[in-house]
Amino acid sequence: MMFVAAWFFQLRDSLRARFEALERTAAGRERLDAERLDAGKPGLFVLTPWRREEGGGGEMALLREGRLFEKAAVHVSHVYGPVPEALTNGGGGAAWENLPDDALFEAAGISVILHPRNPHVPAAHMNTRHIRIRTGDGGEIRAFFGGGADLTPMLKRYRDENHEDVKTFHAALKEACDTHPAVDYEAFRDWCARYFHLPHRGEARGMGGIFYDMWQSGDFDADFAFTKRVGESFGRVYETIAKRRIGTRWSEAEKREQRKWRGRYAEFNLLYDRGTRFGLRTGGNVEAILSSLPPDALWR
Amino acid sequence: MMFVAAWFFQLRDSLRARFEALERTAAGRERLDAERLDAGKPGLFVLTPWRREEGGGGEMALLREGRLFEKAAVHVSHVYGPVPEALTNGGGGAAWENLPDDALFEAAGISVILHPRNPHVPAAHMNTRHIRIRTGDGGEIRAFFGGGADLTPMLKRYRDENHEDVKTFHAALKEACDTHPAVDYEAFRDWCARYFHLPHRGEARGMGGIFYDMWQSGDFDADFAFTKRVGESFGRVYETIAKRRIGTRWSEAEKREQRKWRGRYAEFNLLYDRGTRFGLRTGGNVEAILSSLPPDALWR
Numbered sequence: 001m002m003f004v005a006a007w008f009f010q011l012r013d014s015l016r017a018r019f020e021a022l023e024r025t026a027a028g029r030e031r032l033d034a035e036r037l038d039a040g041k042p043g044l045f046v047l048t049p050w051r052r053e054e055g056g057g058g059e060m061a062l063l064r065e066g067r068l069f070e071k072a073a074v075h076v077s078h079v080y081g082p083v084p085e086a087l088t089n090g091g092g093g094a095a096w097e098n099l100p101d102d103a104l105f106e107a108a109g110i111s112v113i114l115h116p117r118n119p120h121v122p123a124a125h126m127n128t129r130h131i132r133i134r135t136g137d138g139g140e141i142r143a144f145f146g147g148g149a150d151l152t153p154m155l156k157r158y159r160d161e162n163h164e165d166v167k168t169f170h171a172a173l174k175e176a177c178d179t180h181p182a183v184d185y186e187a188f189r190d191w192c193a194r195y196f197h198l199p200h201r202g203e204a205r206g207m208g209g210i211f212y213d214m215w216q217s218g219d220f221d222a223d224f225a226f227t228k229r230v231g232e233s234f235g236r237v238y239e240t241i242a243k244r245r246i247g248t249r250w251s252e253a254e255k256r257e258q259r260k261w262r263g264r265y266a267e268f269n270l271l272y273d274r275g276t277r278f279g280l281r282t283g284g285n286v287e288a289i290l291s292s293l294p295p296d297a298l299w300r
Numbered sequence: 301m302m303f304v305a306a307w308f309f310q311l312r313d314s315l316r317a318r319f320e321a322l323e324r325t326a327a328g329r330e331r332l333d334a335e336r337l338d339a340g341k342p343g344l345f346v347l348t349p350w351r352r353e354e355g356g357g358g359e360m361a362l363l364r365e366g367r368l369f370e371k372a373a374v375h376v377s378h379v380y381g382p383v384p385e386a387l388t389n390g391g392g393g394a395a396w397e398n399l400p401d402d403a404l405f406e407a408a409g410i411s412v413i414l415h416p417r418n419p420h421v422p423a424a425h426m427n428t429r430h431i432r433i434r435t436g437d438g439g440e441i442r443a444f445f446g447g448g449a450d451l452t453p454m455l456k457r458y459r460d461e462n463h464e465d466v467k468t469f470h471a472a473l474k475e476a477c478d479t480h481p482a483v484d485y486e487a488f489r490d491w492c493a494r495y496f497h498l499p500h501r502g503e504a505r506g507m508g509g510i511f512y513d514m515w516q517s518g519d520f521d522a523d524f525a526f527t528k529r530v531g532e533s534f535g536r537v538y539e540t541i542a543k544r545r546i547g548t549r550w551s552e553a554e555k556r557e558q559r560k561w562r563g564r565y566a567e568f569n570l571l572y573d574r575g576t577r578f579g580l581r582t583g584g585n586v587e588a589i590l591s592s593l594p595p596d597a598l599w600r
Binding site: 064065070071199200201259263266267270271277280281286289290291293294295296297298299300 | 364365370371499500501559563566567570571577580581586589590593594595596597598599600
C-alpha cells in the first residue's frame with residue numbers, strides 16, 4: 001500500500017500549494033481591518049517530520065498567523081507494525097477486535113484543519129485514511145477506508161442549510177460521492193451530522209458534510225478513487241468559498257462571535273472527538289493531535 | 301443536613317462580598333494597561349437560581365469582566381431525592397455502588413473558580429461538598445465530605461514550588477488541615493498533584509493544593525469544622541496573594557502566556573475533570589458546569 005501512502009503525501013503537497021497561493025492572493029490584514037491589525041505577510045506551511053519508534057512516521061505541516069489563515073494544518077502519516085494494544089482492548093472499535101496475536105497493521109492518512117482569520121470565512125476539516133490489517137505471515141484480515149469533511153461557519157447567519165456557502169459545500173461532497181456507485185451520500189451526510197454533535201448543548205458543531213469509517217465496497221480501485229475525489233473536491237470547494245468571503249470586512253462583534261464558536265469547536269474536540277481523545281490517551285503525537293484546536297477560544 | 305447546606309450558602313455570601321470588595325479596591329484597568337484596555341467598573345456577581353426537577357436546586361453566581369476578575373464563579377447547590385441511575389452504574393464511583401433500590405441521597409456544596417485579568421495574579425479553584433446516602437426509611441448508609449483547592453499561576457516564573465505566592469497558598473492549606481487531628485495534609489496534597497495532572501503533556505495543571513473525596517473521620521463535627529476552615533482559608537489566602545500582585549503591570553507577551561496556560565486549563569477540564577465530564581454527560585446544568593472554563597484560551 002506504499003502507493004496509497006504516497007498519494008496522501010501528494011495530496012498534501014497539492015493542498016499546501018493551493019492554500020499558500022490563497023495566502024498570496026489574499027489582501028494583507030490591513031485591508032480588512034486597518035485599525036486593529038498589522039499588515040500580514042502571506043503564510044507558509046512549516047514542515048516537521050516525525051518518526052514512530054515501532055514503524056513509520058509522518059509530517060506535520062502547520063501554517064500560523066497568515067493573511068487568510070490564523071492557523072491551518074495539513075498533516076500526513078504512514079505508520080505500520082504490530083497492532084498496538086491500546087487499539088485491541090476495545091479502544092479502537094470493532095475493526096480492531098478479535099485479531100490474532102501476531103496481527104500487523106498499516107495505516108496512511110491525511111488530516112486537514114483550516115481556521116481562517118476572517119469570521120466570514122468558515123472553518124473546515126477534512127481527513128481520509130486507509131487501513132490494512134494482516135496476519136503475521138501476510139494474509140489479509142481486513143482493509144478499509146475512513147474519513148470525512150465538514151464545514152463550520154463561525155457566524156450565526158452563515159449557519160443555515162440554505163446559505164450559499166453551505167449549499168456549495170454540500171453539493172461538492174455530493175458530487176464526489178456520486179462518482180462511486182456504492183457510496184450512499186445521504187447516509188454519509190447523516191453519519192456526519194450524528195458525529196459532529198455537542199449533546200451537552202443540543203447543538204451541531206457546524207453545518208455538516210460527510211463522515212464514514214471502516215468502509216469498503218469490495219472494489220478497492222473504486223474506493224481509492226473515491227478517497228482521492230473527496231480530498232481534491234474539498235480543496236477546490238474550500239477555495240471557492242474562501243475567495244467568495246475573503247474580502248468581507250468584519251466587526252469586533254463578529255470576531256468575538258467567531259471566538260465563541262471556536263470555544264464550541266474546542267469543546268467538541270476535547271470532550272467527544274474519538275481521534276483526539278484516543279490519540280492523547282495512547283501517547284500519540286500531542287502537537288499534531290492538538291493542532292486541530294482553534295487558534296483561540298472565548299468562554300465569557 | 302439543612303444546616304450544612306445553609307452554611308455553604310453563607311460561605312458563598314462571604315466569598316462574594318470578599319471578592320466584590322477586592323473588585324472595588326482594585327484599580328481600574330486603565331491603570332494597568334493604559335494603551336489597550338478601557339477603564340473598568342468594579343465587577344458584581346449576578347445570581348441565577350435554578351431548580352432540579354427531582355428535588356433541590358442551587359444558585360449560580362457569576363462575575364464577568366470586572367477589574368480584578370475577567371471571570372469568577374461562586375456556585376452553590378443543595379440537591380436531594382432518589383439516587384440518579386447515572387451515578388449507580390459505575391459513573392459515580394465506589395460511593396454510589398451496591399445501594400438498595402430505594403436509596404435516597406442529599407448533597408450540598410460550593411464551587412469557586414477565579415480567573416483574574418492580570419496574568420501576575422494566579423487563577424484558583426476551591427470546592428467542598430457534603431453527601432449523605434440513606435435507605436428509603438431514613439437509615440444512614442454512608443455520609444462523607446469531599447473537596448479541594450488549588451492554585452494555577454498563569455506565568456511560568458510563578459510556577460515554582462519556592463515562589464512566595466505558592467508557599468503562602470500551601471501554608472494556608474496546611475494550617476487548615478492541621479486543625480483536624482485526622483487529616484493527613486501530605487496525603488491530600490499528593491492526591492491533588494495526582495488529580496490535576498495532564499498526562500498528554502506530562503505536566504501539572506498548576507502548583508497544586510489539596511484534594512480529597514469520599515472522606516470522613518468518624519467525627520462529623522470535626523469534619524464539618526474542617527470543611528468550613530478550607531473554605532474560609534481559601535478566601536483569605538487568595539485575597540492576600542491577589543493584593544500582592546494586582547498592581548503589577550503586564551506586557552502583551554505576559555497576557556499571551558496567560559492565555560496559553562488557560563488553554564491547558566481548558567484541556568484539563570474538558571479531557572479529564574470528572575465533575576465536568578460527568579455533569580455534561582448526565583444532563584447537569586451546562587452553564588454552571590462550563591463556567592469553570594477560562595474566559596479565553598490560546599492554541600497557536
